[in-house]
Amino acid sequence: MRIAKTAAGLLAMLALSAPALFGSGFENTGMGITAKGMGGAFRAVANDWTAAYYNPAGYAFILDNQLGFNLGLVHYRNEYTPEYLATDGYGNEDSWGILNDQTLYNFHEILNKPTLGFAVRLPFWGETVFGLSAYQPFDYNVSWNLYNPYGTGVDFSAYNDSLSMFIPGKQIGNNLDVVAFQLSAGREFKEGKLALGIGLQLLRADLEFHDLSFRTNPRGTPLNDRPRDQIPEFTVNDGYGWGFGLRAGALWKATEKLNLAISAYLPFDITVSGTTEFTYIMPKNDYLYRRTGIDQTDQMFVAGGAIEFESDFETKLKLPSSVALGLAYQVNDKLTVAMDAEYTLWSYYEGLEFIYTDQQGLPSHVDQITHERVYPESEFFSQNLSRPVEWKNAGKVMLGALYDVNQTLTLLGGFSMDQSPSRECTEITPQFLDTGTKKSISFGGIVHINQWNLGMVTAYTSYPDIAISGLTDTNKDNIIDNFPGAYKASTYETVMSIGYRF
Amino acid sequence: MPRYLIILALLICAISMIIFVGCDDRGTGVTTANVSKYGIDPGGDHAIQPELTYQIRNPQEMLLGTVYIPEVAMPPSSQPVPLLILLAPEYGNRYYFFEAGLEEIANEMIASGEIDPMVIYCVGNDPTFGGFFYGNSYANGSPNNIPSGNYDGIIGDKLVDWLTHDYITAIIDQSAKRGIGGVGQGAYGAFRAVLKHPGVFSSISVTDGPLDFNGRDDASGLMDLFQTVIDEQSAHFIGSDADTMPFDFFYHFDSSYTMPVSMMFVGGALAFSPNDTLVEFTRYTTNNVITVTIDARYPIAADTFPGGGDSSTFVYNVITDDISGHDFDFHLPFDANGSSGASNWAWSRWLSNNLDSLYMQAGNGVFDSTKIWVATSPCSKWNYHEMTTSWIEFLGTQGDSVEVHNYSGHGYSDVSGDEYTYDLLRKMLKFHSDNFKNN
Numbered sequence: 044m045r046i047a048k049t050a051a052g053l054l055a056m057l058a059l060s061a062p063a064l065f066g067s068g069f070e071n072t073g074m075g076i077t078a079k080g081m082g083g084a085f086r087a088v089a090n091d092w093t094a095a096y097y098n099p100a101g102y103a104f105i106l107d108n109q110l111g112f113n114l115g116l117v118h119y120r121n122e123y124t125p126e127y128l129a130t131d132g133y134g135n136e137d138s139w140g141i142l143n144d145q146t147l148y149n150f151h152e153i154l155n156k157p158t159l160g161f162a163v164r165l166p167f168w169g170e171t172v173f174g175l176s177a178y179q180p181f182d183y184n185v186s187w188n189l190y191n192p193y194g195t196g197v198d199f200s201a202y203n204d205s206l207s208m209f210i211p212g213k214q215i216g217n218n219l220d221v222v223a224f225q226l227s228a229g230r231e232f233k234e235g236k237l238a239l240g241i242g243l244q245l246l247r248a249d250l251e252f253h254d255l256s257f258r259t260n261p262r263g264t265p266l267n268d269r270p271r272d273q274i275p276e277f278t279v280n281d282g283y284g285w286g287f288g289l290r291a292g293a294l295w296k297a298t299e300k301l302n303l304a305i306s307a308y309l310p311f312d313i314t315v316s317g318t319t320e321f322t323y324i325m326p327k328n329d330y331l332y333r334r335t336g337i338d339q340t341d342q343m344f345v346a347g348g349a350i351e352f353e354s355d356f357e358t359k360l361k362l363p364s365s366v367a368l369g370l371a372y373q374v375n376d377k378l379t380v381a382m383d384a385e386y387t388l389w390s391y392y393e394g395l396e397f398i399y400t401d402q403q404g405l406p407s408h409v410d411q412i413t414h415e416r417v418y419p420e421s422e423f424f425s426q427n428l429s430r431p432v433e434w435k436n437a438g439k440v441m442l443g444a445l446y447d448v449n450q451t452l453t454l455l456g457g458f459s460m461d462q463s464p465s466r467e468c469t470e471i472t473p474q475f476l477d478t479g480t481k482k483s484i485s486f487g488g489i490v491h492i493n494q495w496n497l498g499m500v501t502a503y504t505s506y507p508d509i510a511i512s513g514l515t516d517t518n519k520d521n522i523i524d525n526f527p528g529a530y531k532a533s534t535y536e537t538v539m540s541i542g543y544r545f
Numbered sequence: 546m547p548r549y550l551i552i553l554a555l556l557i558c559a560i561s562m563i564i565f566v567g568c569d570d571r572g573t574g575v576t577t578a579n580v581s582k583y584g585i586d587p588g589g590d591h592a593i594q595p596e597l598t599y600q601i602r603n604p605q606e607m608l609l610g611t612v613y614i615p616e617v618a619m620p621p622s623s624q625p626v627p628l629l630i631l632l633a634p635e636y637g638n639r640y641y642f643f644e645a646g647l648e649e650i651a652n653e654m655i656a657s658g659e660i661d662p663m664v665i666y667c668v669g670n671d672p673t674f675g676g677f678f679y680g681n682s683y684a685n686g687s688p689n690n691i692p693s694g695n696y697d698g699i700i701g702d703k704l705v706d707w708l709t710h711d712y713i714t715a716i717i718d719q720s721a722k723r724g725i726g727g728v729g730q731g732a733y734g735a736f737r738a739v740l741k742h743p744g745v746f747s748s749i750s751v752t753d754g755p756l757d758f759n760g761r762d763d764a765s766g767l768m769d770l771f772q773t774v775i776d777e778q779s780a781h782f783i784g785s786d787a788d789t790m791p792f793d794f795f796y797h798f799d800s801s802y803t804m805p806v807s808m809m810f811v812g813g814a815l816a817f818s819p820n821d822t823l824v825e826f827t828r829y830t831t832n833n834v835i836t837v838t839i840d841a842r843y844p845i846a847a848d849t850f851p852g853g854g855d856s857s858t859f860v861y862n863v864i865t866d867d868i869s870g871h872d873f874d875f876h877l878p879f880d881a882n883g884s885s886g887a888s889n890w891a892w893s894r895w896l897s898n899n900l901d902s903l904y905m906q907a908g909n910g911v912f913d914s915t916k917i918w919v920a921t922s923p924c925s926k927w928n929y930h931e932m933t934t935s936w937i938e939f940l941g942t943q944g945d946s947v948e949v950h951n952y953s954g955h956g957y958s959d960v961s962g963d964e965y966t967y968d969l970l971r972k973m974l975k976f977h978s979d980n981f982k983n984n
Binding site for chain 1: 548549552553556557559560563564567568570571572573574575636637643644645646647648649965966967968
């Protein structure tokens with residue numbers, strides 16, 4: 044019992060050292076039917092093939108062979124009421140076409156997250172259990188529309204009264220998937236007591252990042268007079284990259300009823316490269332277009348067209364490492380309770396910076412000014428895009444319970460609190476929405492039919508409301524790095540599973 | 546039924562309920578405006594004689610304007626509404642305020658009830674010569690037939706008369722329901738119109754402009770820009786093909802768009818210090834071709850050049866009327882050294898058109914029935930802020946109250962031009978509407 048108290052104390056200290064958050068940042072909320080049902084408190088349980096994610100050491104104590112498949116259905120249900128105002132000290136404001144004061148929702152999507160894997164006991168190195176699994180350690184996918192110069196209460200058509208045909212159907216969004224193909228191995232080092240496990244990962248990152256930036260009009264007055272002072276730039280960055288990751292863990296059966304666990308995750312940076320589609324919606328002003336003294340470059344900035352071209356891009360995805368502790372206690376033959384604490388080094392992640400090269404498809408005149416550097420505007424169409432963040436490390440605490448009603452039905456319940464890495468920064472954007480300490484509850488059950496297991500678990504995650512005010516330019520590149528306003532969020536996730544033991 | 550099956554059924558029901566309730570499709574929340582397009586009259590022009598008969602490059606004698614007409618003033622209701630006249634800045638034409646979002650702002654503010662409907666007549670300035678300050682010179686107490694036109698007989702006079710009696714839209718013919726405003730040079734024009742026609746307008750709203758030509762200390766204001774003009778001209782000449790020629794500042798003077806300060810002084814000189822006025826033409830039309838013959842030309846005053854005038858400020862060979870072929874020479878308010886001098890004839894003509902001079906001519910109390918709103922920013926171009934605040938101080942000494950709105954650039958765009966017209970238009974419309982309501 045003293046061990047249990049000590050372990051619980053360590054977990055509590057770890058939890059308290061990370062005061063406020065949830066699958067923070069863009070980390071996956073977990074996998075596996077039992078683990079999800081227990082709120083993620085599974086590291087010291089780790090008794091099925093999904094231990095590959097939580098603690099590979101658990102493989103060592105799996106006596107049979109397992110094959111499993113999960114399908115997670117995720118619905119991000121976010122709200123954003125923009126207050127995107129460039130305001131001077133005297134209260135003059137401008138939204139540049141952002142739909143201020145309107146409650147906006149992310150695109151309605153039910154996202155699916157398939158996960159599969161198996162574990163087999165092989166007679167290598169003395170009964171080592173191996174497993175191969177594929178899952179997503181990092182995943183996020185939301186899309187928004189929040190720019191409409193003709194929106195109610197916005198009417199910004201003085202900028203360009205005929206641009207609707209050019210506005211992209213999906214204006215900002217982030218679809219980031221990091222899939223891990225993991226080879227796991229777990230082996231007992233002290234029979235029935237201590238096991239160690241390791242997982243070697245091949246990572247594949249796919250990124251589709253839609254962004255809207257306002258670039259300062261480089262021309263002089265009156266060409267850049269409001270409402271033409273800022274030019275909207277829409278980008279769609281679509282690419283992928285490969286990398287490696289490493290998981291390791293230890294599981295110690297301290298007593299017959301108490302398990303203690305520790306695990307760590309070390310993903311390496313992934314360089315994502317691909318192509319970017321640019322769309323610049325230029326101001327429209329017929330009078331200035333016809334004006335005497337207007338040259339070809341001037342005309343480009345008042346003609347009202349859309350300038351579209353492509354380029355290659357490269358960005359570095361800096362993935363955070365994490366460390367976690369776990370405790371599981373078997374109260375009786377039917378009930379097991381567990382508690383985990385995880386600490387993720389989100390401060391390592393610095394945002395995304397897209398480096399653009401080899402622009403193609405520029406209109407000839409734009410191409411000339413871009414490559415010959417003959418105008419101050421030469422840099423305008425070739426600027427890199429940076430979305431910096433200053434995130435903090437974040438902690439997560441998970442509590443869970445498993446109750447075997449009988450040999451056919453197992454009930455699961457869990458609760459977790461997860462800190463936001465962006466809790467102290469103002470670079471909040473709808474693309475990575477993590478408003479604060481999240482609270483998640485989950486429940487579900489598993490039906491055991493012979494060698495088959497069928498499960499269903501649902502989880503609801505509640506985010507605190509936040510309001511961000513003021514425009515932020517973190518890296519002083521004249522590009523606003525946040526979308527201020529009021530944010531609300533919640534997430535619904537349902538996981539269905541099928542497993543087979545043999 | 547076994548108990549575990551009941552539990553299982555309840556579990557499935559609970560999960561299904563959460564999914565059903567929590568995951569319905571809300572759409573994106575993006576709404577689009579449903580603001581009806583009411584009346585925009587892009588051809589709200591009016592031929593005005595004789596005030597514009599001799600205006601250079603205006604053979605049709607047209608005052609060019611574009612008009613915003615609110616829905617209630619259109620048929621079938623045709624409800625009479627107040628009138629606001631807005632004057633464009635030195636480089637703005639009749640579309641200036643619409644390019645800055647006037648239509649959208651007015652529609653939105655009227656729809657929300659923030660302002661009452663009003664007809665807004667936008668007068669274009671002349672961008673060719675930097676604008677004529679919406680003014681004109683006088684000789685022997687009478688306006689002259691000068692190339693800038695005689696705006697004093699138009700802005701607060703014939704234009705108002707035409708709009709309230711002859712224009713297609715019903716407009717309330719009461720000075721209490723009539724306002725005027727302007728930006729930059731239009732600000733000067735707005736004040737000038739009120740000073741020349743007291744009691745015609747009950748409200749005036751302006752942003753920074755040349756409101757005190759010689760500044761707070763009688764030695765700044767526009768005077769600080771004299772050297773800028775010389776620098777513009779010198780830079781242009783030295784870089785030209787003619788740089789091997791001896792530089793004659795006043796002979797080679799250029800008024801192209803790339804020299805905006807020079808342009809403004811040309812326009813002002815044509816209005817305030819033309820060399821010759823009272824040019825009498827005969828114009829006749831044959832087969833739709835307008836022909837003008839010069840019958841006589843008279844100097845604006847006995848001391849103009851040639852014939853005893855100030856040769857040091859004389860600019861000639863610059864502007865020729867494309868119909869009459871007549872050269873319109875003028876005097877800049879400074880000489881080739883950038884000096885006006887106490888005895889400079891041309892500068893004295895400008896100062897007689899300075900607002901404080903016009904105020905003293907009109908007499909104290911000229912603004913008693915007119916509320917004044919002025920937006921000013923330390924970042925405004927061309928000393929406009931200093932001139933504006935000096936004018937505000939002058940009005941204060943005369944006992945006239947001014948509602949001052951200070952503004953500045955935000956972190957991403959300083960006030961170097963008219964970046965804030967879009968913002969300030971809202972405040973100007975609100976100011977006039979509130980005044981109309983209270984009258």
